[in-house]
Amino acid sequence: MLILLLAVFACDKNDRDSPPEIVAEEPDTSGDTDNDEGQDNPDTGDGDQNSGSESFKLPEIDLNNWKVTLPIGNPTEVKPPAILDYATNETLKPFMYNDSINGALVFYTYPGSTTTNTSYSRTELREQMVPGSNSTNWTFPEGGRMKGTVQMDEISKDANDKFHRTMVMQIHGRLTNEQRDLINEDDNNAPPMLKIYWQDGRVRVKTKELKDVNVNDVDILKTSSWTDDDGFYFEERVDYNQFTLEVIASDGRLEVILNENESKVYDGIHMEKWNIFENYFKAGNYLQTIDEGAFARIKYYDLVVSH
Incomplete structure (x- = not known):
């Protein structure tokens, strides 16, 4: 009996002394750019050493119909299907990665x-109705809807x-x-009809x-x-x-909804005239400064587009 108890105690001790294996989705990218000096990549798993791999979550975003533009190269773009492997793509890793703790x-x-x-x-992501091509787009009479859950993680000051x-959206x-x-x-460039900003917390x-x-x-x-x-601020x-943003475009009408609570509708002559243009959705992080040392980090938890 004594031998049996000692064996059980030894097994229990080994289990307690060995923490569960941590499975990280992405390596730390905090040292990849000068502008990210001293910032922690939330995907390292630091501070959660007692969590098993089952605690990791992925964002609910289908990237099959999106390409991404990066602040490097000429600039660099990554299209489908390459964008689907963003978690292992060395070019994308510093700029687009999972916060697998928060999903x-x-x-x-x-x-x-x-x-x-x-x-x-x-x-920033750019919608591609035909993966890999910019040529197929949509008009307001044809309609489009984009909805996403967004969070400002960190942004610099002037x-x-x-x-x-x-x-965060266009x-x-x-x-x-x-x-x-x-x-x-x-080129085929036309003005952006809609621009949505995170600006001083609003x-x-x-x-x-x-x-x-x-x-x-x-x-x-x-x-x-x-x-x-002149612009409009939600209260x-x-x-x-x-926060959740929903954008609904239809014939001569545009609606923007914040947190399913506040709504701003545009339905005048300007929207009616806009029907002449093709359009595409954009979502991500388009920083509005050239200040040295500036940076921003935006989180998207989900993003859905329909037509």
């Missing part, structure tokens, strides 16, 4: 490489101790090839308006014919909490 997809960015029509950089701002316009040729443009919405509502059918296609509206502060 979120993290978008990290800093001032770096930019696209043609902006001075700001991004780690020299006046004010938070920088970042764009509806961007696109010219068809025929429209592009009609106005002698070099959600701000901006849309486009025509400078002249009587503009002709050719000039209406030109970016110079459109300007930003609720989101700060560093999770």
Whole structure:
């Protein structure tokens, strides 16, 4: 009997002295960029050493119809199907990775490489209705809906101790090839009809308006014919909490909903005129500054698009 008790005690001691194996989804990327110095990658599993692999969660995001633009290269883009392997893609790892403790997809960015029509950089998804192609898009009469759960994780401040701002969602316009040729443009770029920002702990919405509502059918296609509206702030502060955004586009109408509670509707002449454009959704982290040392880290817990 004594021998049996000693054997049980020894087995129990070995079990207690050996912590469960931790299965990490992503390595620490905190040292991959100068702008991320001293920041902890939430995907390392630090501070949760007693958790087993069953505690890890993945974001509810299907990336089959998204490409991502990064603040590096010319800039660098990763399209389907390569984007589906983001967890092991060495190019993507510093900018797009799992927070597997909380079940979120993290978008990290800093001032770096930019696209043609902006001075700001991004780690941002671009909708592709046909995976790998930008050519198939949608119009407001055809309709589109995007819904996502978002959280500001961390963002830098400017020299006046004010938070920088970042764009978390967009509806961007696109010219068809025929429209592009009609106005002698070099590319298919059209204005973004919708821009949604995290700004000082609140959600701000901006849309486009025509400078002249009587503009002709050719000039209406030109970016110079459109300007930003005054912008709109939702009343609720989101700060560093999770919040849900839903964007619903339909014939001559646009609605933005925060936390299924507050709603802003645009349904005037400007939206009616916008029906002429193709569009695509964007989501992620589009930092609105070129300040040295600036950065932002946004979490997406889910993201769904339908047409």
